[in-house]
Amino acid sequence: MFGSIYIGLSGLAAYSRGLQQISNNVANLNSQGFKESTVTFENVLGANSRSRNGYAGTAGNGVRNGESRLDFAQGELRQTDRDLDLAIQGEGLLMLIRGDKVAYTRTGSFEVDKSGFIVLSGTEYRLATLNDAGRPQTLSVDxxxxxxxxxxxKVAFTDNLSSSATKPxxxxxxxxxxxxxxxxxxxxVFTKDVSANAxxxxxxVAxxxxxxxxxxxxxxxxxTGGSVxxxxxxxxxxxxxxxxxVAFDFSQGVTSFxxxxxxxxxxxxxxxxxQGTFTSLGVNGQGQLEIGYSNEQKQQLGSIAIVDFRDTAQLSQQAGGLFTALDTSQRDILPSGDVRVGKVQSRRLEASNVDLTVEFSDLILVQRGFQASSQIISVTNDMIQQLFGIRGQS
Known part of the structure; x- marks a missing residue:
């Protein structure tokens, strides 16, 4: 009978931890790139036992929390006005490097630090790009x-030079x-040659x-046909x-009618x-970091590295929208646009993927489970009191 109290206690503990998970999901409703975790429960079985009537079986020992898994469904991509606000339209993760440490994120606001490296705002994690060999690296825009x-x-000319013009x-x-x-x-200055020998x-052309x-x-x-x-x-x-x-080129559609x-x-x-000076830094349509200059030229610095994990259960969610990997042997590092990872989007931030409908439903179920478990303890306690009262009655 005392075992029933411990079974009830296991329910209280499991549902309390479940409530904590649900609370964390709901509290991060507006956290950028947050991934909700699933709340599950599983039964606990004790060792084989034999009762006095000779029946052998496995005794139930209550409930415990099941393994929590992150839901990597994509959140809403919200538009911003910063070129270095990045998100991924797809299933990949951005790769971040800080010394010998590697982290991952689905989205983030990036900035250029004092050394010219592109870092996640508020951290020292540098955004990884791919070199010519397809390997991740960090680079400085300095x-x-x-x-x-x-x-x-070359100067190319086009359109019509009037054959009947009387002035230059x-x-x-x-x-x-x-x-x-x-x-x-x-x-x-184009002046029609009207000399006798012309x-x-x-x-x-002067x-x-x-x-x-x-x-x-x-x-x-x-x-005679008006063409050059x-x-x-x-x-x-x-x-x-x-x-x-400089070559003046009149071959592209110049006429004289x-x-x-x-x-x-x-x-x-x-x-x-x-000469051009640095004016902007962003990501182009091919997922490459691109610098803009005052002379209207652009330079591509490298494709942003996107990581695909075959098993996202290897990822652990950290503070600040970061993830770390328990095992990196099952990852692929790919360029933007690959169907396995998706495409980098500039001026976008990914919102949390928390579904309040699901969370509030789970909240009710956890509450009911906690109430039921507490009732088990209450009923068991009443029965034990009745048992202790047998001797007094006799």
């Missing part, structure tokens, strides 16, 4: 804060960069710099002062750029 200049080599046509504001990154603004559809100094003059020719003469589709101008040598005094000829594309 080595990539400047974008080297590129000299301009000017295309200005052509930014040309030399090898040092210095910018020079060129201007091209071929039909010939135009003199190029000057922003100081009015002449760069050079060459001839652009059009055929292929032999004169590219004109090269060289500046002896800046050292810039009658348009009165209206010409739409323009410089549609200019390669080359000056």
């Amino acid at each position: 080595l990539s804060r400047t974008s080297a200049p590129k000299a301009t080599t 046509v000017t295309v200005g504001g052509i930014d040309v960069f030399d090898a040092t990154g210095a910018k020079h603004v060129w201007q091209a 071929a039909t559809g010939s135009w003199n 190029v000057t710099d922003d100081k009015g100094a002449a760069i050079g003059t060459q001839t652009l020719r059009f055929g 003469d292929p032999t004169a589709a590219t004109l090269t101008f060289s500046d002896s002062v800046s050292g810039a040598s 009658s348009g009165g005094d209206v010409s739409t000829l323009r410089a549609s594309a200019v390669d080359g750029y000056g």
Whole structure:
């Protein structure tokens, strides 16, 4: 009979621990990246015993908490305004490295520390990326804060140069960069050649710099159909002062049809750029860390490492939305976009996956279980008192 009290006590202890798990789930309803844990119970059996009537069996010894497992169902991805707020659309985890320690997270707000490393805010854990060999590494953006200049080599023109224009046509504001990154603004003036010896559809192209100094003059020719003469589709101008040598390309859709005094000829594309400084850091559509520069150039630093665990039971939830692994032999480290891990999303944070409907239902069941277990103790106590009273009655 005394065993019934211990069975009731096992219920009180198990349901108390179950209540603690449920309370922890509910309290973390708004914790970023939190994964709820399941609440389960299992029966406890004692050793084989033989009663006085000769019946042998296994005695029940109450209840205990079953193994708790994390539910890795994805939470809602909520939009933010920070480029380094990261989450994963899929089942993988971001990999974090601090010295010889490794942790994982589903989501997090990251920042650049004083050494240029990308770290999880409030911690020293650095975000891992993949090197050329596909192995995880941490990297500093300090080595990539400047974008080297590129000299301009080509200016592409497009649209129509009116064949009936009576005045020169000017295309200005052509930014040309030399090898040092210095910018020079060129201007091209197109004047129809009306001299007696000039071929039909010939135009003199005079190029000057922003100081009015002449760069050079060459001839652009059009055929009778209004298209550019292929032999004169590219004109090269060289500046002896800046050292810039630039090819003016008229082969991409430049025409010469009658348009009165209206010409739409323009410089549609200019390669080359000056030196750029660091302006932004984020994640592109391919899941790569990408730096933006003031010269409108971008540089990819590496693909963010995403980890796939074949058995998530190997993961243990830690404070701050972190997870640690008991066994790393069953993990794969993959780039963003792999179907096994999903895709990194920038300007997103994953919310908790706690389902209040489930938690409140479990809360009621735990409460009832606790009440029933306490009733077992109460009834057993009454029976023991009755047993002790037999002698007094006799």
